[in-house]
Amino acid sequence: MAKALDGLKVLDLTHAYNGPFCTTLLADNGAEVIKIESPKGDQCRAWGPIDNKSGESGFFAFLNRNKKGITLNLKTEEGKAIFRELVKDADVVVENYRPGVMKKLGLNYEVLKKINSRLIYAAGSGFGQTGPITNRPCYDIVAQSMGGMVNLTGFPESIPTKVGPSIADNVTGIYLCVGLLMALYNREKTGMGQVVDVAMLDTIFSLLENAIVIQTMTGKTPERQGNIDPSIAPFDIYKAEDGYIAVGVGNDKLWSIFCELIGRQDLITNEKFITNDLRCKNYVPELKNIISEWIKDKTKKELEYMFDEAGIPCGPVLNMQEAIDHPQIQAREMMVHINHPTIGEMYFQGCPIKLSRTPSSVDTPAPLLGQHNEEIYGQYLKSKEEVASMRERGII
Amino acid sequence: MAKALDGLKVLDLTHAYNGPFCTTLLADNGAEVIKIESPKGDQCRAWGPIDNKSGESGFFAFLNRNKKGITLNLKTEEGKAIFRELVKDADVVVENYRPGVMKKLGLNYEVLKKINSRLIYAAGSGFGQTGPITNRPCYDIVAQSMGGMVNLTGFPESIPTKVGPSIADNVTGIYLCVGLLMALYNREKTGMGQVVDVAMLDTIFSLLENAIVIQTMTGKTPERQGNIDPSIAPFDIYKAEDGYIAVGVGNDKLWSIFCELIGRQDLITNEKFITNDLRCKNYVPELKNIISEWIKDKTKKELEYMFDEAGIPCGPVLNMQEAIDHPQIQAREMMVHINHPTIGEMYFQGCPIKLSRTPSSVDTPAPLLGQHNEEIYGQYLKSKEEVASMRERGII
Structure with a gap:
C-alpha cells in the first residue's frame, strides 16, 4: 500500500534515542531509512530489555523497525568516501552526535551540501548547535531539569520529579521530524536544502505552556502542584x-x-x-x-x-499491561506484531499518526547489525568482492 | 525573510490547546494561518494569566502569535457557505472538536474534499476519530492517566504523578503537525489530500519508550522509579x-x-x-x-x-525565572518579545525548531477577536457593506 513518504531516501546516522525516534516516524511512513552504524553498532543494542535467547535488545528492535541497517566506519577515509557517495542521491541526513563531531569527521553540512545542494541535514542534540554550552554532554534528565519540566512536576511538599519516560529525547525526535518535513516542503518550492537544528533543552522549554507567561506577566514563579490544576477544580x-x-x-x-x-x-x-x-x-x-x-x-x-x-x-x-489491553489502544492499532529474525514474535507500539489514504504500518523488523550491507553497497556502489574486502579491512 | 511554509494557507478551526499548538508551529514558519473563532471566541481567551489592564489572556496571546483571526458562526447556513468558500483554495484545515462535531455541522472531510480534493484535513482529539470511546470527553490529565504516563511518573512510595505541563495536549499538536506535513509531501507527488487523525491517548502511549517492550518481552510490569534510571547508576x-x-x-x-x-x-x-x-x-x-x-x-x-x-x-x-534567564535559552532565542496591541510588551517562548535558511520568527501578535474579518472577508469574498451586515446578523 502507498505510504506518505514513498521515495524519500534518508541516511540515518543516529544512535540511542532522540534521533532514532525521528527516523522511526519517517520509516513507518514509507521513507527508505538506511541506518548507518559503526561496525561496533549503536549503543542502544545493549539497552534492556534483552532477549534471553538471542541476546538482542528489545529497545533497539522496537525503535528501529522498518529501517535498513548498514555498517560504516566514518573514521576511515574509505568510509567517508562511501558516505559522500551515498549522500549524492539522499534527500535527508539525520544525526544526533554531540555538536562538532560531524565537522571533525569532515562530514558537516557545509561539506555535504557541495555534494548535494538539495540535501536536508537534520541534527538533534542536548543543547543545540549554537550557544555557550553547545558542546556539553546531556542526558534526558539533565534537559528535563534545566528546561524547567522537573520543577513543575510532582508535589509541592515533595522533591522535584522527573517525567518517567524520556520525553526530552522523544519529543526532540518529533520536532526534528517536523523541521525536516518543513524543509522538504520548502525544497519542493525552492530546490534548496538546509540545516534543521533541534535541542533537548529547547524542546523541554517549549512544552511548559503558560508557566512562562505566568512568570513574565505576573512576576510570580509557578511551582509544582501535584495532580491538581491550579485553575480548575475539582x-x-x-x-x-x-x-x-x-x-x-x-x-x-x-x-x-x-x-x-x-x-x-x-x-x-x-x-x-x-x-x-x-x-x-x-x-x-x-x-x-x-x-x-x-x-x-x-x-x-x-x-x-x-x-x-x-x-x-x-x-x-x-499500568503498562492495562494500557496495552485497553480496547481503545487496541482499536487504534497502537500495538503491532512483528516477527523478528532472532527474537521471534514481538509486540510493541505502533504509529500514533493516522493518515487515511496512506496509512503507516510496521512491515519489517529492525535490522541486525550490518544486515543490509550487501544490498545497499552492492546495489549502489560496490561488487561482492569489494564489500567482502571492506568488511575485512574494518571499513564496514 | 523567506520562511519554510510561505504560501501555505491554513484554515484553523482549533481551540484550547492541542490544535492551536500545531498551528503555532505552522504560523511561526510562514504559513498563513487563519484562526476561525465562533463570534464568542476561543475558550482559551479566558485562560490565565489574564492581563489586569486589558483583560486579555496571556495564554491565548502566547499560543496564537503569528496567526490571523476571523470570526464565523458555523452553525448558520451562511457561515457554512463562507467556510466552504474559504476551503476552495486552502491547503490545510486543522480542527480539534470532539469527533462527530464537524460531521454534524456538515463540514467533515467527505464533504470538504468534494470542494477541494487537494485539501489536507488534520484532526486532533482525545481518543481519536475511531474506536469504542471515540466520543468520550478528554482532558490532558485523563490521557496522561489512561496512556500509562502517570503510572510511570513519581516515586514508588508516593502516588502516581501527572506531568506538570499538559504534554498530552502539546505533543498531540506536534504529531498533528508531523502528519499534515507528511500529507503535504505526499500531495506534492500525488495531487491528493487526506485526513490526519491524532489522539491524545495514542500520543501518550507512543512516548512510553521501552516500558511497553519490557512488559511484552518479560511479562514484568514496569513501575515508577522516581528520579533514578533503573539501568544506570548513579x-x-x-x-x-x-x-x-x-x-x-x-x-x-x-x-x-x-x-x-x-x-x-x-x-x-x-x-x-x-x-x-x-x-x-x-x-x-x-x-x-x-x-x-x-x-x-x-x-x-x-x-x-x-x-x-x-x-x-x-x-x-x-525554576521558570532561572530557565528563562539561562544563557543557553537566551542564546538559542527561546524567549522572544512582541508588542501586543492591548497587553503591550510581552515576552514568551520562541520556536524550538531552528531552520538555517528559512528561520522561524515571531512577527505579529495574536489576533484580537475578529481582528482580520475585514481583511480576509473583504479580500476574498465580500464587500464592506456585506461584512458589516454579516456582523449584525451574527454570522461573524
Whole structure:
C-alpha cells in the first residue's frame, strides 16, 4: 500500500534515542531509512530489555523497525568516501552526535551540501548547535531539569520529579521530524536544502505552556502542584478501591451534574463552591476530602462507568499491561506484531499518526547489525568482492 | 525573510490547546494561518494569566502569535457557505472538536474534499476519530492517566504523578503537525489530500519508550522509579545547598572520574560498585547516601562547574525565572518579545525548531477577536457593506 513518504531516501546516522525516534516516524511512513552504524553498532543494542535467547535488545528492535541497517566506519577515509557517495542521491541526513563531531569527521553540512545542494541535514542534540554550552554532554534528565519540566512536576511538599519516560529525547525526535518535513516542503518550492537544528533543552522549554507567561506577566514563579490544576477544580487524581482515577470537572454545568452523582446536591448552592474560582480556593482540604471519601470504596470500573454516563471526563490510571489491553489502544492499532529474525514474535507500539489514504504500518523488523550491507553497497556502489574486502579491512 | 511554509494557507478551526499548538508551529514558519473563532471566541481567551489592564489572556496571546483571526458562526447556513468558500483554495484545515462535531455541522472531510480534493484535513482529539470511546470527553490529565504516563511518573512510595505541563495536549499538536506535513509531501507527488487523525491517548502511549517492550518481552510490569534510571547508576537528582541538581554517570570511565572528583577513589575498586550493574543493585541506600552527603553542602553553581570540568553530564533543576534567564535559552532565542496591541510588551517562548535558511520568527501578535474579518472577508469574498451586515446578523 502507498505510504506518505514513498521515495524519500534518508541516511540515518543516529544512535540511542532522540534521533532514532525521528527516523522511526519517517520509516513507518514509507521513507527508505538506511541506518548507518559503526561496525561496533549503536549503543542502544545493549539497552534492556534483552532477549534471553538471542541476546538482542528489545529497545533497539522496537525503535528501529522498518529501517535498513548498514555498517560504516566514518573514521576511515574509505568510509567517508562511501558516505559522500551515498549522500549524492539522499534527500535527508539525520544525526544526533554531540555538536562538532560531524565537522571533525569532515562530514558537516557545509561539506555535504557541495555534494548535494538539495540535501536536508537534520541534527538533534542536548543543547543545540549554537550557544555557550553547545558542546556539553546531556542526558534526558539533565534537559528535563534545566528546561524547567522537573520543577513543575510532582508535589509541592515533595522533591522535584522527573517525567518517567524520556520525553526530552522523544519529543526532540518529533520536532526534528517536523523541521525536516518543513524543509522538504520548502525544497519542493525552492530546490534548496538546509540545516534543521533541534535541542533537548529547547524542546523541554517549549512544552511548559503558560508557566512562562505566568512568570513574565505576573512576576510570580509557578511551582509544582501535584495532580491538581491550579485553575480548575475539582480536577485531580483520586484513590479508588483498586487503584487511581483522574477526574476533571471543567465548568459549572459539570459541577452540578457531579454533585448530583455523588449525592451532594447541597454543594451546588454551598457558597464556598458556587463558582470555579471558589472551588479552586476551597478545594484543599474540604472539597478534596469530600470527593476522596466518596471515591475510595468504589472500583475504577464502577467509577468510570458512572462518570462516563454523566459526561464527566475521567480515566483510570493504567499500568503498562492495562494500557496495552485497553480496547481503545487496541482499536487504534497502537500495538503491532512483528516477527523478528532472532527474537521471534514481538509486540510493541505502533504509529500514533493516522493518515487515511496512506496509512503507516510496521512491515519489517529492525535490522541486525550490518544486515543490509550487501544490498545497499552492492546495489549502489560496490561488487561482492569489494564489500567482502571492506568488511575485512574494518571499513564496514 | 523567506520562511519554510510561505504560501501555505491554513484554515484553523482549533481551540484550547492541542490544535492551536500545531498551528503555532505552522504560523511561526510562514504559513498563513487563519484562526476561525465562533463570534464568542476561543475558550482559551479566558485562560490565565489574564492581563489586569486589558483583560486579555496571556495564554491565548502566547499560543496564537503569528496567526490571523476571523470570526464565523458555523452553525448558520451562511457561515457554512463562507467556510466552504474559504476551503476552495486552502491547503490545510486543522480542527480539534470532539469527533462527530464537524460531521454534524456538515463540514467533515467527505464533504470538504468534494470542494477541494487537494485539501489536507488534520484532526486532533482525545481518543481519536475511531474506536469504542471515540466520543468520550478528554482532558490532558485523563490521557496522561489512561496512556500509562502517570503510572510511570513519581516515586514508588508516593502516588502516581501527572506531568506538570499538559504534554498530552502539546505533543498531540506536534504529531498533528508531523502528519499534515507528511500529507503535504505526499500531495506534492500525488495531487491528493487526506485526513490526519491524532489522539491524545495514542500520543501518550507512543512516548512510553521501552516500558511497553519490557512488559511484552518479560511479562514484568514496569513501575515508577522516581528520579533514578533503573539501568544506570548513579543517575539521580540530588539536593544541593541551594536547590537540586541532576547528575548522570553513564559508564565506567565517568564513574572513575566521578569517584576522584568526590575524593572517593576507594569506591572505584569497591566490589559493590565495580560495574554499572552492581552500582544499580547497590545504589540505594549506600551509594545514594555517599553522594547525597557530598553534594548537600555545595551550591548548584559550584557543582555544575566541577561536573562540567570533569565532563560528567549534569544540570541544575531550574525554576521558570532561572530557565528563562539561562544563557543557553537566551542564546538559542527561546524567549522572544512582541508588542501586543492591548497587553503591550510581552515576552514568551520562541520556536524550538531552528531552520538555517528559512528561520522561524515571531512577527505579529495574536489576533484580537475578529481582528482580520475585514481583511480576509473583504479580500476574498465580500464587500464592506456585506461584512458589516454579516456582523449584525451574527454570522461573524
